[in-house]
Amino acid sequence: MIISDFTLKKQLASGELYISPIEERQIQPASIYIRLGNTFGIVEDNCDGILQLEKEIQYKIIQTEKYLLLPGQFVLATTMEYIRLPNNMTAFVEGRSSIGRLGLFIQNAGWVDPGFEGEITLELFNANKCAIELKYGRRIGQLVFAQLDKDALNPYRGKYQGQRGVTGSRIYLDTEISR
Template identity: 30%
Template sequence: MPHNLSAGVLSREQLLELLDGEPPLVTGLRDREAQVQPNGIDLTLDSVANFTGPGTLTVDNAGRRLADSTDLTFGPDGQLYLSPGAYLVRFTETVNLPADLMAYLRPRSTLLRSGVALHTAVWDAGYAGRGQSLLVVYNPHGFRVQHGARIGQLVFHRLAAATAEGYDGIYQGEATDRR
């Protein structure tokens, strides 16, 4: 029996169906059983970068410039110590949002309980790619994170109606080229 297709947050069962769809809702899951939650899918850490320059945002985006950044190197144990500050993180998984779904990324509670925040924008219907977020270490003692750790839960919302024009911005298809 098909699940309710009305607007709202998707359940684990609906997410599992969409993971088996074409295209799959999310690809590149490291551990499907651990990552699919009752109300979302955990995304894992692929890379962490330091900001090395300023960014610019203008009224018409003609002068938009992303801040320069440099990837940090994980240690031999796969861990990385982060001093207090702001970092750009990229996720391992590729997300493929259809025209009737949008998503929000929320931090795992361990981050918050450790003095670390994960900030993100709306993931618009029609977006496809490997997203990035802002990780801010507020804890004055820093934070350790391991490559591949689950750091955020992507929560999917079904729209009341599919959007006629999905996301078509500069981040469409970002970083789908696995390094």
């Protein structure tokens, strides 16, 4: 079940759901707006031009109030908000329609597991033929929350728990290999 603004406000007030910083106007009828942070990350160029999933990828981290996202460019960004989900709640990261209409794709992996804590790393891609100026504090997307029928047996305690700022892929830490 999607959680309403009434319940979101109640859970925020009780501390069951934690989001900081947050302003009242971010709370929408069935979601909470998330804002763009001031940290961006781009994959460092490597000499062979191949990203290998088994090796750690290096990122160039940039802190700035404005970032110019060029046509066809991919960048990681972070939210201003630090969140902590209870073990009986999940969230979906959704882009804003107004931004999507400009050709800015907000994420590839938009699921936040129960028990997650940290800032949300966003995957941004400019599909437009023009550059897009990204500004710190701009509403960039929204979190839609859903209640689980019971507490998760194994809430999130993974490799991105507690992340702050842009966090690059940690897929190289995966120990399972499918064949």
